[in-house]
Amino acid sequence: MNAIWALLLKDLKVFFRDRRALLMAFAAPILLGAFMGFLFNGKDHEASKIPVLLVDQDQSPLSIKLAVGLGSDKALELRPSEAAVVRQEIRKGRAVAALLLPKGFGDSATRNFFQSGTKPTLILLVDPSRATEATMLRGLLAQHTMEVVSAEVFGGPSGLSMLKENAEAADQNPNINPAARKALKDLYGNVATLNETGATKGNGAPGMKLPYELKEEEVTAKVGVRYNGYAHSFAGMGVQFILFMGIEGGMALLVLRRSALWKRLRTAPIGRHSILVARILSSAVIAAVLMLGIFAVARMVFGVRIQGSFPGFLLITAAFALFTGAFGLLIAALGRTPEATRGLAILATLVMVMLGGAWVPAFVFPPWLQKFTLVFPTRWALDGLDAMTWRGLGFQASLAPAAVLIGFALVLGVVAWARFPFEENS
Amino acid sequence: MLDVLKIEKAFGTRKAVDGLSLQLRPGEILGLLGPNGAGKTTTVAMIAGLLIPDAGEVRIQGRKIQGDQDPLKRQLGLVPQDMALYEDLTAEENLTLFGALYGLGGKDLEAAKVRVLESVGLHDRRKDSVATYSGGMKRRLNLAVALLHDPALLILDEPTVGVDPQSRNAIFETLEALRAAGKALLYTTHYMEEAERLCDRIVIMDSGRMLAEDTLGGLLTRLPVANVLCVDFDSELTLSAFDGLETEACVSSLTFTRGRLRVGLQDLCLDVPRVLQKLADRGLRWSHLECERSSLENVFLALTGRSLRDA
Structure with a gap:
């Protein structure tokens, strides 16, 4: 049994014998991964509806139809309200937005369907912290408004009256040339005929509709395999807490470096490389065991599967584990005191995991940030794990992330080796 | 066995050891006596190869230690001042680890473990975690680890700090047996009684320098009053x-x-x-x-x- 093997075995015994620490090392990433997976798990749970307040000051048939249309939308939770209270409700976070339909909205909207007169002004009050939902609401509002207004024009009594008025107005407008006047009058006349005869009624409700049916399909590992949000969240939390374990490994070496045990190790006829290599390897083995354990729980409890290459998954796990070992060694090499070093190392780790996409996937970052975060090994680890799990890519897709992680491990290991204070200094 | 020749070591402007020389022969216990801060631990660190002297040299069996893996280091056993044990491991596991670091394995390692555990009276507790040991038992195991590879030169840096009288006597008996077996022991302490009882020769240090070196009797004759x-x-x-x-x-x-x-x-x-x-x-x-x-x-x-x- 050589020195490296003996030291490695010792580190593993010490780690796995501390049951409380072991439980935390497994439990923390699993609990957080489960929670974040639940939040980001797409269709596994019903998406939250956007709470919107509606103040209908018009109370016209058209405004009532618009309210019904918006209320039936699956993305919205529409609640009638009063103008006096909506601002306060938004401030309190009870609603994302409030829509105020002014008096005369129905009449004015119908009138302005074909001509550019004075349009009615709808007021949309929004919570600035919910910009994404507000944008979605604008789109839905446009869709439902167009539907009810066009339905009124093509099939409603006020629409018919508006068409007749428009035809008369076109007749009396001296600024329209005769050919355009005729075309306009024909258009109004034809639409009025449709309105009066109810010709469109046989084909469903009249008016404008979205001219397409949308079929949405998740592009995941294989056709029919649904996206599992837990795959990313477990990878993210696994990476984060394994790096924390790496920090603890570095701290242990830093403490060892200042202890009598270090003197005993250094007095033994073993190369200094044995001590450091054993430490990297033990951290790497522990990291790999943790990652595999975390994904085993994810598989059993949350149905996370390695949809891509399993050897690729193992390769990325091994490369990340090696990086974790080198990261811990670097901490031990550069740290002065455990107290000061721990705080700094945790901060650095949090930045790495945050920008690496462990908390939220990197694709939500702005494009420049997505490019920038490629300098972080955590980004490669997470992209690699995503590729092997829910994206279902092949072994080849694991090679680049693994190579980058191993490269980082080598650089960190060399710097740590060069900077490690082997000699006593006091 | 051990020749220390005019070694010096400074940390910044403070000279921790200043031109110290001493010799140690097989079958002898040499006491290094001095108050805290006298330079004893720094001297021990240089002898053990943990610190490189600024000047002078340390020779073990006639030559300097060359590099981390020099086989000459097998002739050296160190008992550090603080406990150098893995508390989460058992006594046996600690010995297995350190035996492996000295190239011991198989039956040789098993025999060595039994030998040292019996010599310090811990054989019955060998499967217990070190964390469950009393302070005295840990001190004895600390000594046992240093003896495992049967070194010719044993360096003991204040090995009885915080030890109960029973364990202290057990340690003394072990050390006396080692001397009788022809081992060379360098014993640092600031307890005069220990130096008086154990040491064949005593070096008195203060502020990094040697003040006197002699047998106990020889040192006492230097006093104006007997x-x-x-x-x-x-x-x-x-x-x-x-x-x-x-x-x-x-x-x-x-x-x-x-x-x-x-x-x-x-x-x-x-x-x-x-x-x-x-x-x-x-x-x-x-x-x-x-x-x-x-x-x-x-x-x-x-x-x-x-x-x-x-x-």
């Missing part, structure tokens, strides 16, 4: 009550503090009756008498002007 007669008085007296006594031929020194008269004498048999007669002649009645043998404490006091315990 023995001290202590006389306690209950009555209120001042030093003037003893005027003229210091001029007696047999009296080497005389002090009186807090009711105790201390008289330095060369020959107890002849001089004590004379002094007591002189006191009786002055009508002085004492309440208690005792004689103190000179100790390393007196030697340190004579060499530095300070008490070893207060230094």
Whole structure:
């Protein structure tokens, strides 16, 4: 049994014998991964509806139809309200937005369907912290408004009256040339005929509709395999807490470096490389065991599967584990005191995991940030794990992330080796 | 076995060891005695190869240690001042680990483990986690680990700090057995009693320098006073009550503090009756008498002007 093997075995015994620490090392990433997976798990749970307040000051048939249309939308939770209270409700976070339909909205909207007169002004009050939902609401509002207004024009009594008025107005407008006047009058006349005869009624409700049916399909590992949000969240939390374990490994070496045990190790006829290599390897083995354990729980409890290459998954796990070992060694090499070093190392780790996409996937970052975060090994680890799990890519897709992680491990290991204070200094 | 030649070591502007030389032979215990901060631990670190001397050199069995993996390091066993054990492991696992680091394995390692565990009286507790041991047991295991690879030179850096009397005696017996087996032991301590009991020769250090090196007897002969007669008085007296006594031929020194008269004498048999007669002649009645043998404490006091315990 050589020195490296003996030291490695010792580190593993010490780690796995501390049951409380072991439980935390497994439990923390699993609990957080489960929670974040639940939040980001797409269709596994019903998406939250956007709470919107509606103040209908018009109370016209058209405004009532618009309210019904918006209320039936699956993305919205529409609640009638009063103008006096909506601002306060938004401030309190009870609603994302409030829509105020002014008096005369129905009449004015119908009138302005074909001509550019004075349009009615709808007021949309929004919570600035919910910009994404507000944008979605604008789109839905446009869709439902167009539907009810066009339905009124093509099939409603006020629409018919508006068409007749428009035809008369076109007749009396001296600024329209005769050919355009005729075309306009024909258009109004034809639409009025449709309105009066109810010709469109046989084909469903009249008016404008979205001219397409949308079929949405998740592009995941294989056709029919649904996206599992837990795959990313477990990878993210696994990476984060394994790096924390790496920090603890570095701290242990830093403490060892200042202890009598270090003197005993250094007095033994073993190369200094044995001590450091054993430490990297033990951290790497522990990291790999943790990652595999975390994904085993994810598989059993949350149905996370390695949809891509399993050897690729193992390769990325091994490369990340090696990086974790080198990261811990670097901490031990550069740290002065455990107290000061721990705080700094945790901060650095949090930045790495945050920008690496462990908390939220990197694709939500702005494009420049997505490019920038490629300098972080955590980004490669997470992209690699995503590729092997829910994206279902092949072994080849694991090679680049693994190579980058191993490269980082080598650089960190060399710097740590060069900077490690082997000699006593006091 | 060990030759230390004019070694020096400074940390910044502070010189921790300044031109120290010493030799240690097989079957000998050399005591390195000095107060905290005297440079003992730095000296030990240089001998063990943990620190590189700024000047001078350390030779073990006639040559310097060359590199981390020099087989010569197998001749060296270190018992650090603080506990150098993995508390989460059992005694046996600690020994297995350190045995492996010294290239021991198989039956040799098993035999070595039994040998050292029995020598420190821990064989029955070998499967218990070190964390469950008392302080004394940990100290004994700390020693056992250093003995595992059967080194010819054993360096013990204050190995009995915080140890109960029973474990201290067990450690002493082990060390005496090692000396009898021909091992060379370098023993640093700031306990004079330990140095007096164990050491064949003693090096007294202070502020990084060697103040004296000799056997205990040799060091004591350097003192102007070999023995001290202590006389306690209950009555209120001042030093003037003893005027003229210091001029007696047999009296080497005389002090009186807090009711105790201390008289330095060369020959107890002849001089004590004379002094007591002189006191009786002055009508002085004492309440208690005792004689103190000179100790390393007196030697340190004579060499530095300070008490070893207060230094």
